[in-house]
Amino acid sequence: MQTVSAMDQSALTAKETDLTARLAEFTAQNLNLDMTRGKPCTAQLDLSLSLLSAPGRHFNAADGSDCRNYGGLDGLPEMKALFAELLDTAAEQIIVGGNSSLTLMYDALVRAKLFGVPDGDGPWTHQGNLKFLCPSPGYDRHFAITEHLGFELIPVDMTADGPDIQRIEELVAADPGIRGIWCVPKYSNPTGVTYADAIVKRLAAMPTAAPDFRIIWDNAYAEHHLTGEADALLNILPECQRAGHENRALVFASTSKMSFPGAGVAVMAASPENIADAKQHLAMQTIGPDKLNQLRHLELLPNLESVRAHMRHHAEVIKPKFDAVQRILHRELDGTGAATWTNPRGGYFVSLDTGDGCARNAVRLAAQAGVKFTAAGAPFPYGRDPRDRNIRIAPTFPTLEEIETAMQVLATCVLLAVVRQGLRAG
């Protein structure tokens, strides 16, 4: 196949006619497909059906306490132990929260604003124009939290190894206003990249102008492998400690994409000082997390081994969907030069880059044909992709058949956008 960039105007015109006709055929099918949502499908949810009638009559924690009643601020000891194993840290460095790790991150930043954090100089609200680093493309809801809380968002490019660490080092060394960075370090949203060990070490060790710089380490996909070969992620907490920055990293995880996204269990892991600091505020904010939901989860997922077995079942459900994305995109786009895309070994997304200036057009064309993709630009600070080239694909929720159709539509729209750009440029 000829690459689009090598086509002359008459070839482009012919191709545009072809693609327009093909898109019209899809449009005629009255499709109504949604590829926007990084959420599990029904077959995945059904893997945890036993939760729906748990814990039954077993409402006591291992220490004998009645989980139905008041008591306990930071989670059941057995739930802390499970997450300690999962995150390779000490149970004392875990706080179990409610059903949303996003809430734990938001609240951590709210505490920083209102009260300050260890190593810092009091409430961040009183410290002028503060900034947050946003490796991009990244997770839109992360960026939205810091925008909402008044931080200026500083984009940093994602590379195949993690965020552009040299750029980060330069920025944080120079500017005390930069107070943190968002990281999805494993199977990152949306590029699927797992941070290389060297990147983790440099993030932990880099000198920062702000003494209370924080890494929000959202390990959302810690056990969410798609293949038999799990990516290995270096544990950031001991790296920070070794580098003399023990309080730098706040680690988050949850069972949202293990059990039920709407009714899971979320946790924060951090240094003893950060944990003690968080607890003194939580003691005012809450009566403690839902202990019965922790009991339920411990029945389904009593240990790391059971988590891994459970996650293999998830992979069995969704791997064919990710494979379909690859298959169709290769079939339709190989040789066109119109796009490159990731082939992740875990996580929930495929990230596609088309020609600069073509992503919004492609997404708009697909929407007109009845196939919704995440708004182009959404994975970038302020929703603006500076090159307007990135499209996020979320294959877990739709059926295999829907994905196959949606990918054909996307490939057609990407090609059409690139061809039309060629025509305009000619």
Next chain:
Amino acid sequence: MQTVSAMDQSALTAKETDLTARLAEFTAQNLNLDMTRGKPCTAQLDLSLSLLSAPGRHFNAADGSDCRNYGGLDGLPEMKALFAELLDTAAEQIIVGGNSSLTLMYDALVRAKLFGVPDGDGPWTHQGNLKFLCPSPGYDRHFAITEHLGFELIPVDMTADGPDIQRIEELVAADPGIRGIWCVPKYSNPTGVTYADAIVKRLAAMPTAAPDFRIIWDNAYAEHHLTGEADALLNILPECQRAGHENRALVFASTSKMSFPGAGVAVMAASPENIADAKQHLAMQTIGPDKLNQLRHLELLPNLESVRAHMRHHAEVIKPKFDAVQRILHRELDGTGAATWTNPRGGYFVSLDTGDGCARNAVRLAAQAGVKFTAAGAPFPYGRDPRDRNIRIAPTFPTLEEIETAMQVLATCVLLAVVRQGLRAG
């Protein structure tokens, strides 16, 4: 029986000897009783056992959505409808939260600090020394939240009709730094008072120097009657609206003391503008509350009628305990002039006032005899009871037998503290 105040020194000395000997008998029993905790007993928790295996295979909401997955910010429509009925307001004016109404209150005040509230002038953090009114005795965890968030706490006396409204009117009219008041308007913690209609109307209508004054209306005991005659509480939301202060009241409630304190469902009700304001922040803070737990609760408590029937069962369990408190206190203290106490028609507490300067001594003596009461002073701002006379009694959790013993110990200690004060004064 002779009142203590009428006793001469020799009578006091004899009485002190008697009481000391009696207390020594209790101490010899090696008691270990805890009357501090306003939490349901096991028999109460057992009323909601069906929650432990719910919702079973019924995981869809009334609108067909899968409650296991992501989606929904402010609660299931059917759960909003239930609380709307319970709080006599519109479902659109309800936000369903997680398992803790205390968290909803804390977060509402955090939002006020960081972002400001409708009718106000931006973030409260930038507005100098702010204050909060604390009707006392009241709920220690309320006062602790505002102390933690940097408000100055202003005590206001509780009367038999509610807080001292004339004092409140004077304070809020004069000082724009006063931004709110804590209220437990029904079967209040700990005095059991339900605010009179006139008090509710004046709270809603009073002019305030701060345009964004807020009433935190913690209706924790809305349906928590002890007798067949339920107290009636005037609905504050329409009263505020009628008075032109539509955004003044934030109403909170929960199922904590209906179902399970650790795993219930909490809500906020407020004006449409307050609700819209809260939602724009919640959209950043959370993926939404646990919908499965709402489904569970809707199975147990599908409507107001079922809530009321359920609460009658609670009353059957705990009314004998409250009766025992009254019986023993009357038997031991009538005619002594050493104490007065409330006889609540609902809620979770009995509030006892002994002689000025005697509460801490009485609580200390009881602790030495193996019976723990809430720290004297705890129900007051900064934990300081200016008259050192109030003792909070929480009869729900211990057994009837434990309560009978504990009340005998308390009566003995109260008398002893008053007698010793008389001896010192003599």
